[in-house]
Amino acid sequence: MLGELIVEALRNLLRHKLRSLLTALGIVFGIASVVAMVSAGEGARREILDQIRELGTHNVIVNAQKPPAEQKPDKEEGDYVLEYGLTFHDLRQIRATLPAVTDALPVRDVKDWLWFQSRRVEARIRGVTPRYFERLNLTPALGRRLDDDDGRERRRVCVVRARVLQEARYVGDPLRLDLKIGAEYYRVVGVLPDFASKNPDRAILGLDDRALEVYVPFETVVDRRGLTQSTFESGTWEVSRVELHQIVCTVADEADVASAARGIQAILGRLHARRDYQVTVPIELLQSRAQTQRTFDIVLPVIAGIALLVGGIGILNIMLASVTERTREIGIRRAIGASHRDVTLQFLVETVTLALIGGVLGVLLGIGGSMLLERFTDWKPVITFGAVAVAMGISCLTGIVFGIYPARRAAAMDPVRALRHE
Template sequence: MNFMESFYTALEGIWANKMRSCLTMLGIIIGITSVIAVTTLGEGGQKAINDEMEKFGQNTFNVFINWDTKEEIAADDLTIEDAEVLSRISPAIEYIVPYNSNTIELKGPKKEERVNLTASTPDYFAMQKTMKVAKGRLFNSADDKEQRAVVVLEDKLGEKLFGQMNPIGQRVRWGNNSLVVIGTYTEEKFKFDMGAETFGAVVPIRYYHSLQEEPSVQMFMGKAVDKPSVDPAMQQVKQYLTRKHQKQDHYMVRSMQESVDQFNQLTGTLTLIFSVIAGISLVVGGVGVMNIMLVSVTERTREIGIRKALGARRSDILIQFLIESVIVCLIGGLIGVLFGLGIAALIAQFANLPPLLSWNSVFIAFGFSSAIGIFFGLYPANKAAKLDPIEALRYE
């Protein structure tokens, strides 16, 4: 018997027991569906968040105090002047700005809102490619150096505080301080921010420091001229600060790419764990295939005896049952792939993730299906091939 005859015979055996074959496929379908859905969503989510992080922080890095440092932490560990010097002396740095942030209550004529307040220099706006002027203007170097009490509000915040009024030129209250609104901006939000909606406002950092008893800079935000310049820029910043302030291992510099790499490692590990858990159902499905094939061998003992009596070799019987097992698993695998991609697409639509077909997971799924069909079908097929034709013909 050639391969094609064995193939057609296997199909006839599957078709003759449609219900049993479908139930056999069920475990494979569930397992493949789970693996495909998990890996596709994992890769799609990873790509989407990487794209977002690239858009918001390409070529960027942050400089902050190492809180595990053995040196004493002082208010002047990071200064506005340090940022200005670094922006002049390093050809690898496009922008580097001092940065402070705080959560405050900002009061307008209509209502009071909780606001994320940012204090920085005018270059901060140049770094934020997702920020666009909506009304008025942004503050400039003169506003910063003269410590003017001006503020730039997020456009939606302006609407909350002033209603239908034009906020430009109006005043808002921050505790005992009164600030003039000189402009509003729109900002593209991080797509996967799961926190409550908050509004932003930006003030000149020198004005912000004038309100503090002991002014300090929380961190520097930097941007290299291009991607290859990120590491040299980070090294130059760390070397300068260490030399200037005479403090070893006192500063940490971290690029956005490092954060992206850490995130990819985490999501990759989680995807692997969930895939292994989902893969357990494949093993369970394989055991089901073996059980059903053993039942099939028992039921078709007489048929096997007749085939052997008519000249079928042991290898013919082995191949027939093995092909039958593999076909069941491959059909189950195909259905599982379609279900998995469909479920992943549905979840991606609700989670605002880009549709991503993971060919690797598809090939792996079919590879697993074939392997399970061969591995778990081998024992029943071998058992069928070993049957003695005389004993098989006597079987009732």
């Protein structure tokens, strides 16, 4: 019965192809925008998730921070050493007092020049321990990570970002390159891929898309460069002493991350007179970004609702006209024995079929639109089965809501008068 009604509805719609298409257009665009928006939203959601995962949801990251508004005392410049940041003592305290923190890794940064023949480029030399690579999921595309022996033997080896090789215009085997850092040569043992996507939160790790990054064993950096560093900034030489630039703490259980972060805050608060450090919890960033995402979740249904309202009114309008146009047919069907319900069902099925056709076209258009979006913007839309199902559900619902009234009107016609209608 219903199957035949659908076939009949399709035939009726096909008799007026252009009209049906134009009528469905409202739904088509409504549904297309729903699909495109949902998939863009889903894409953004997953991107955020990936970005935060890149920082490690089990991690608490402590960064050294140059204290603000620190006036240089009136001393002779050469004598003055700016001392700030994290210390080995901090690291030991965190390791010793917080059982939830299963691992705390030191990071030491040095800025220096990379020399390519006579060209030099400023790079960030990061002294890291082998486990640093594990904690931040850094996997070399080529070669290996740094290992314990590298540190123990103070080897002059390094793992570089692929960009560094590009910058060096080096075309040979990267693992045979001896990179000149400052005055010393370091053998490249591994190459890390460049970042695939932009991640605004990456700065928290002290990672920078644009910076040339070279990872060397922590012990080698401490051994060879000491703990003080001179930098030439705004016309003067500045000498600073920073023991550690970053401590990456890892917590075994995600649920303990927040309390561990509070513990770290407390320890550092006790040990430091100034706020020369900053504690960041990636998972909390995730939560706040997800909060932002929720705004999108509210706006989306509103826009979709408006689009479908417009589409639905279009359908309503045409179905009312169609009912009037087919008054005589309705009279005939009634005379032959169709009840109110039969006529209502017939027109309702026709409206819903039209809306569903619009829905299918809309989904296809939405998928196409998402693909274009992916191609021409840096968004990464993700089309989920759920989004398509919801879109089809909505178009069906639109058909029912806006089909009820014309169908009722068709059914309510007086058969005698309907038969006489010209």
